[in-house]
Amino acid sequence: MQCEVGTYTGDGLDGRTVTLAGxxxxxxxxxxxxxxxxxxxxxxxxxxxxxxxxxxxxSDSADFIQSFTATGFTVGTxxxxxxxxRVYDYQAFRITGxxxxxxxxxxxxGTNPRTIAVGLTPVIxxxx
Numbered sequence: 001m002q003c004e005v006g007t008y009t010g011d012g013l014d015g016r017t018v019t020l021a022g023x024x025x026x027x028x029x030x031x032x033x034x035x036x037x038x039x040x041x042x043x044x045x046x047x048x049x050x051x052x053x054x055x056x057x058x059s060d061s062a063d064f065i066q067s068f069t070a071t072g073f074t075v076g077t078x079x080x081x082x083x084x085x086r087v088y089d090y091q092a093f094r095i096t097g098x099x100x101x102x103x104x105x106x107x108x109x110g111t112n113p114r115t116i117a118v119g120l121t122p123v124i125x126x127x128x
Contacts (some may be wrong), residue, residue, distance in 0.1 A: 012084030
């Protein structure tokens with residue numbers, strides 16, 4: 001797995017590109033503003049201009065982490081990721097092997113218990 005932690009300062013402009021020092025296309029990015037209570041995240045399984053709160057009561061929203069690029073990610077105008085002058089910390093992860101990290105989606109079917117095959121034995125699982 002390739003990973004990077006870093007910071008950037010928001011400029012308030014839509015489509016702001018954050019280039020990773022390692023210049024890789026991430027599969028998962030987590031961003032938290034230093035004056036914001038809640039972090040947001042996006043995986044390569046997200047569709048469109050959507051990212052998610054870590055809380056259980058917030059739905060996926062636009063203008064957080066908008067997309068991934070070949071060398072980083074883009075953010076929108078929301079204050080969770082790009083308020084002009086605010087410093088943000090990020091963590092970016094790229095899958096480089098079959099047992100590094102898995103991202104994906106599944107449709108619930110009400111079955112209990114339910115096994116979701118992810119191709120590895122996870123140490124931690126996020127379900128949103």
